[in-house]
Amino acid sequence: MATAGQTFENPVTGERMVFNKTAHETDGTLLDIEFFVKPSSEKGLAAHFHPHFAERAEIIAGSAHYKLGQTELPAEAGDEILLPKDIPHIHPWNIGSDVLHWRKITQLDKPDSHMLLASAAFFESLYALAQQGKVEKNGLPKNPLQTIVLLQALQPSAYVAGLPIWIQRPLFGVLAAIGQALGYKSSYTAVSTSSTPDRLSR
Template sequence: MPEPGDVIENPVTGERIEFRTAPSGRRQSLHFDYYLEPGGFGLGKVAHVHPIQEEGFDLQSGTLGVRVGGDEWEATPGTRFAVPCETPHTVWNAGSDEVHAHVEIKPALSIGTFFETMYGLARDGKTNAWGLPGPLQLAVVADAFREELYLAGLPKRLQRGAVGLLASIGRQEGYRAVYPRYSDRTVRITEEA
């Protein structure tokens, strides 16, 4: 689980997160500073859905391309918006300067650990050009973090069934949803030393 002050980067998508809080669970919110370099995009370049979480953005600098539901617009500094649960959405850098936004996700659940896993896989070169790992690894992650998100555009029931089957195979092949080298604070400090 990330701690306040932890910073993770995704070199594939151009995202960087600086955690401001580290709560997890159903009653707490996760707050972080979100940075997105020019040409960068939200993980996967595709819309995703948070089944029970609301995501709020307060844009500090840059121009953030936003698609929420069927609406698409550009957010500029001072723009605040919220994405209700069960609403497909995605973001990208729509300008030539780095984007900086304050983000709140509530309830936090385990979304911070999800970010650590996905960004860690990208740093290790284990993702495609969209920042997504191969099908078995992705299924294991998607199955473990099913309360946090799923991909938009595919029927949820069909997606859950396919993910469950592939995740079972993926776990047998040794894939995990959480890796200590990405999420265990003591391991990360040791690896950096």
């Protein structure tokens, strides 16, 4: 499980992430991750929403687009983005010729370590699978059942947009059970690197 200060690299997408703060260090109230995204990268995560909390994104360097509801919006260095709860969104992706450096902050009104740890584990698992050569060029698992297992483990923190929760929960529950029976796990441990944020942006 990731802890503050750990850096992970995705060898498929070239993306890197640094965990600044996790539930371990904040008594279950805050998750703070920085991402470094190479030019010409794909969008990555599909549209999703969070029923219980909002997210905040800060563009530290580079140029990005992100999606809020059905609207695609631009963002530049210095911009702060609010991603409200219950609103489908796509995280910032790189549209420029330089590395996009952005920060994702989840601040909970009430402590919930389980919810934040599940979110952190999801991102670490994607990087772990990439390190094993098991993801597509967009960073998502090659096997759909593996994706479902990871997504089901995120509930009730996050849900895929476009499918009602009352359908998504039982459907993903059944499919995840099949995936787990076939050997797909809900979390994986990635190998961390000793890189620092300053080196990542070069």
